[in-house]
Amino acid sequence: MKRNLILLIVLVLFGGSAWAYHNWIYSEYPGKIRQLDRTIQLRDEKLISAQIIHEQLDLVSNLIEKNLATSKNDSLAENASIPFMEYITTKLKDLEIKLTKMEPGKKSARLDYVRTPYTLTLEASYEKFGKFINQLEKSERLVTVEQFEIDNAVRKSGAQAERNADLSAKSIVLRISTLTLIKQR
Secondary structure, eight states, X not given: OHHHHHHHHHHHHHHHHHHHIIIIIITHHHHHHHHHHHHHHHHHHHHHHHHHHHHHHHHHHHHHHHTEESSTTSGGGSSSOHHXXXXXXXXXXXXXXXXXXXXXXOOEEOSXXXXXXXXXXXXXXXXXXXXXXXXXXXXXXXXXXXXXXXXXXXXXXXXXXHHOSOTTOEEEEEEEEEEEEEOOO
8 A cells, every 4th residue: 555655646746747847848848949940941031032142243243344344445345346246146157147237336435334336137037036135135245235127028029028038037137235334443
């Protein structure tokens, strides 16, 4: 009997201490854990946002660096940039677009940038022309598409249309400009 009484007391003490631990000490932990999990999630989101902004700032700084000239007389800001014209002709050859004429215009200089216009006359399909514009957007140079005109051969007579072997090729006049930033002293 004495043994049963001792066992009952130990059982009540063990049960009471387990109940007290669960209600007074352990009950706070799940709330704290949820709060810490939420804090970690918010900080992870901020970290990911900061990494994305960092990558994009690297792209922007690289773009500015590639288009920054020390003065208005720098080779990057010259009237007809040979490397840019070679880039254009290479992209046109890669896309199998026929370049009829490339004509650089007169550059216009402002205090902090130089704008150099180019007029291109091309023969291409809509799809190839779209791919070319996409390649211009990916260029290391700052390129602005000012205007384009597409002659879709509606005005051509039937005899002229028959002479053209490729009916999908349209005559396109494209006016673009390169912008060169001038380094301020």
